[in-house]
Amino acid sequence: xxxxxxxxxxxxxxxxxxxxxxxxxxxxxxxxxxxxxxxxxxxxxxxxxxxxxxxxxxxxxxxxxxxxxxxxxxxxxxxxxxxxxxxxxxxxxxxxxxxxxxxxxxxxxxxxxxxxxxxxxxxxxxxxxxxxxxxxxxxxxxxxxxxxxxxxxxxxxxxxxxxxxxxxxxxxxxxxxxxxxxxxxxxxxxxxxxxxxxxxxxxxxxxxxxxxxxxxxxxxxxxxxxxxxxxxxxxxxxxxxxxxxxxxxxxxxxxxxxxxxxxxxxxxxxx
Amino acid sequence: xxxxxxxxxxxxxxxxxxxxxxxxxxxxxxxxxxxxxxxxxxxxxxxxxxxxxxxxxxxxxxxxxxxxxxxxxxxxxxxxxxxxxxxxxxxxxxxxxxxxxxxxxxxxxxxxxxxxxxxxxxxxxxxxxxxxxxxxxxxxxxxxxxxxxxxxxxxxxxxxxxxxxxxxxxxxxxxxxxxxxxxxxxxxxxxxxxxxxxxxxxxxxxxxxxxxxxxxxxxxxxxxxxxxxxxxxxxxxxxxxxxxxxxxxxxxxxxxxxxxxxxxxxxxxxxxxxxxxxxxxxxxxxxxxxxxxxxxxxxxxxxxxxxxxxxxxxxxxxxxxxxxxxxxxxxxxxxxxxxxxxxxxxxxxxxxxxxxxxxxxxxxxxxxxxxxxxxxxxxxxxxxxxxxxxxxxxxxxxxxxxxxxxxxxxxxxxxxxxxxxxxxxxxxxxxxxxxxxxxxxxxxxxxxxxx
Ligand SMILES: Nc1ncnc2c1ncn2[C@@H]1O[C@H](COP(=O)(O)OP(=O)(O)OP(=O)(O)O)[C@@H](O)[C@H]1O
Ligand SMILES: [Mg+2]
Numbered sequence: 007x008x009x010x011x012x013x014x015x016x017x018x019x020x021x022x023x024x025x026x027x028x029x030x031x032x033x034x035x036x037x038x039x040x041x042x043x044x045x046x047x048x049x050x051x052x053x054x055x056x057x058x059x060x061x062x063x064x065x066x067x068x069x070x071x072x073x074x075x076x077x078x079x080x081x082x083x084x085x086x087x088x089x090x091x092x093x094x095x096x097x098x099x100x101x102x103x104x105x106x107x108x109x110x111x112x113x114x115x116x117x118x119x120x121x122x123x124x125x126x127x128x129x130x131x132x133x134x135x136x137x138x139x140x141x142x143x144x145x146x147x148x149x150x151x152x153x154x155x156x157x158x159x160x161x162x163x164x165x166x167x168x169x170x171x172x173x174x175x176x177x178x179x180x181x182x183x184x185x186x187x188x189x190x191x192x193x194x195x196x197x198x199x200x201x202x203x204x205x206x207x208x209x210x211x212x213x214x215x216x217x218x219x220x221x222x223x224x225x226x227x228x229x230x231x232x233x234x235x236x237x238x239x240x241x242x243x244x245x246x247x248x249x250x251x252x253x254x255x256x257x258x259x260x261x262x263x264x265x266x267x268x269x270x271x272x273x274x275x276x277x
Numbered sequence: 278x279x280x281x282x283x284x285x286x287x288x289x290x291x292x293x294x295x296x297x298x299x300x301x302x303x304x305x306x307x308x309x310x311x312x313x314x315x316x317x318x319x320x321x322x323x324x325x326x327x328x329x330x331x332x333x334x335x336x337x338x339x340x341x342x343x344x345x346x347x348x349x350x351x352x353x354x355x356x357x358x359x360x361x362x363x364x365x366x367x368x369x370x371x372x373x374x375x376x377x378x379x380x381x382x383x384x385x386x387x388x389x390x391x392x393x394x395x396x397x398x399x400x401x402x403x404x405x406x407x408x409x410x411x412x413x414x415x416x417x418x419x420x421x422x423x424x425x426x427x428x429x430x431x432x433x434x435x436x437x438x439x440x441x442x443x444x445x446x447x448x449x450x451x452x453x454x455x456x457x458x459x460x461x462x463x464x465x466x467x468x469x470x471x472x473x474x475x476x477x478x479x480x481x482x483x484x485x486x487x488x489x490x491x492x493x494x495x496x497x498x499x500x501x502x503x504x505x506x507x508x509x510x511x512x513x514x515x516x517x518x519x520x521x522x523x524x525x526x527x528x529x530x531x532x533x534x535x536x537x538x539x540x541x542x543x544x545x546x547x548x549x550x551x552x553x554x555x556x557x558x559x560x561x562x563x564x565x566x567x568x569x570x571x572x573x574x575x576x577x578x579x580x581x582x583x584x585x586x587x588x589x590x591x592x593x594x595x596x597x598x599x600x601x602x603x604x605x606x607x608x609x610x611x612x613x614x615x616x617x618x619x620x621x622x623x624x625x626x627x628x629x630x631x632x633x634x635x636x637x638x639x640x641x642x643x644x645x646x647x648x649x650x651x652x653x654x655x656x657x658x659x660x661x662x663x664x665x666x667x668x669x670x671x672x673x674x675x676x677x678x679x680x681x682x683x684x685x686x687x688x689x690x691x692x693x694x695x696x697x698x699x700x701x702x703x704x705x706x707x708x709x710x711x712x713x714x715x716x717x718x719x720x721x722x723x724x725x726x727x728x
Contacts, residue, residue, distance in 0.1 A: 081609075115614075
């Protein structure tokens with residue numbers, strides 16, 4: 007199929023919130039796995055059209071907190087979330103909220119690239135299809151093409167959309183997963199160590215992509231790489247033992263943090 | 278300082294050992310491995326030997342049942358005997374019993390022998406005609422009732438030779454054994470030889486073995502697997518249609534939706550146990566529930582199918598749950614992450630990936646059910662059935678037999694010719710099983726090769 011030249015027809019969905027407005031806000035969030043208290047009293051404002059990085063030593067609860075934002079923790083039977091997380095001032099833990107609908111609004115990219123064992127096209131088209139975003143086949147083609155373009159993968163795969171997504175390289179697979187998340191036009195994209203399985207070149211591409219995606223999406227990224235946090239994010243949040251230690255502008259965080267633990271962690275003294 | 282000296286010692290120790298010469302420990306390890314391999318090879322060899330022995334015995338006994346001896350005769354369908362009032366009315370033709378057809382065959386045989394100049398040699402014509410099966414008049418009668426217009430014509434028939442004559446050409450009956458046998462005589466065998474030379478008696482491929490129904494104790498040559506194959510096919514259909522959807526639905530529910538609590542644990546343990554329950558217990562259950570309580574007919578494929586469904590369900594559920602468990606959780610996360618509901622993530626992504634495992638489990642379950650005998654004996658499928666069951670679905674309620682039961686049945690009969698039949702039936706059963714396994718392999722390949 008030939009979809010080149012259709013790019014201009016696709017305009018990114020306009021977002022109401024301007025940059026630096028609060029998109030996600032968490033109030034006194036507690037997370038328990040059974041008896042284990044994994045997240046304690048976390049309060050954070052995540053800004054719209056900003057990349058926020060979560061850093062902290064292993065096991066401190068970065069993934070746990072990230073997964074609270076799209077209620078992926080609901081799938082873990084022992085997991086219990088208390089407190090209040092709201093997106094655009096709507097509490098996502100309100101009993102009236104359907105997590106399935108929420109996840110269309112808050113996309114997720116996982117640590118390990120996990121494309122569906124289907125064609126590249128089907129991988130990206132799946133989300134729009136189940137949400138009924140395309141009325142016609144040509145609409146779907148447009149959405150897929152635009153998502154792949156936003157994910158910077160279009161030029162590499164445009165000639166083989168029918169070949170399996172699992173046949174791509176690791177970095178391409180991860181960008182395919184990003185395209186898959188982008189295709190449903192979410193407002194927030196959560197990324198849990200999206201580059202940890204990638205080589206430096208693929209990592210650079212994904213980082214570049216994150217940089218571009220910031221124009222349209224609110225991005226939260228968990229990373230173990232200080233350099234990556236410094237490169238891609240504007241805000242950084244530091245977790246330690248389930249607590250949010252400090253949240254600040256990335257520049258300040260890496261030059262002159264307020265908290266001693268942040269200083270120690272960034273200097274590599276623990277973690 | 279101490280650290281350094283420790284490393285120094287270790288280094289010295291290592292230097293003293295040459296890797297060109299294995300030390301005692303390595304030699305012991307290698308010897309143990311060699312012994313283990315030997316035991317493994319012996320075990321495999323024994324298994325192969327047993328299998329080869331089994332197959333050899335079955336094939337040497339049973340292959341001959343795929344060939345059968347026939348006597349080809351031109352029989353004059355005498356209107357004076359078969360249709361006395363000349364009305365060609367099937368009802369009145371049916372009044373003539375098989376005894377009315379015997380003289381026609383005797384006459385045809387005598388004429389054929391006269392034409393080829395073969396003498397009866399020390400037997401009366403009656404004894405000579407006994408080398409034709411007692412089944413022959415019956416099949417002649419069936420043909421005439423089906424084609425009343427042929428009355429008055431001379432029609433060529435392939436009539437079954439008697440079991441002893443057939444056995445003679447398969448090496449089961451010899452001149453010596455015939456001398457001691459009330460059912461045949463050396464003279465009869467010699468006559469058969471002369472008929473064979475004249476081309477009247479021939480041995481050829483036995484299609485009837487697959488299509489004919491069972492026959493009585495005294496007519497092994499006429500017995501076939503027709504009813505048993507139909508019965509087994511009906512039961513497999515019932516088992517497939519009932520147990521696949523039920524089993525898959527139950528597995529999906531248990532694996533993906535059911536809450537983890539005492540109750541589901543109990544169900545889980547029970548399903549695992551059910552798979553190990555002796556099959557005869559299911560037969561008793563079937564007898565009590567389906568026949569005595571629900572009032573379904575005995576010997577019917579519907580009851581057999583239901584009992585075998587109960588037996589197959591645990592196998593399918595266990596296989597399906599294992600297949601569902603084997604699907605990486607990252608696929609579920611991926612689907613949920615783009616906003617698929619749980620149901621969508623299962624039916625769009627998990628189930629297709631689990632399909633090869635599910636299909637393999639189902640076909641293994643079906644193959645088990647196909648070979649199952651004990652429960653069928655209890656629900657009366659061992660009855661002597663000569664009538665073909667009707668087409669489905671009505672035929673599900675007609676009496677029928679089943680392949681393994683037919684094997685069992687034939688091994689219980691007195692005439693040695695049934696040994697051959699039983700082995701032949703085992704071969705047919707094995708071929709079906711191999712076919713099913715092939716289908717399983719092909720389906721698995723097809724589903725796996727998608728990506
Ligand atoms: N499914 C679970 N069940 C029970 N405890 C869990 C579960 N997932 C995480 N935990 C616990 O919660 C705590 C936080 O885990 P989490 O995965 O959020 O850490 P993380 O900061 O993402 O670590 P990493 O950097 O290694 O990914 C850990 O102590 C972990 O053992
Ligand atoms: Mg993590």
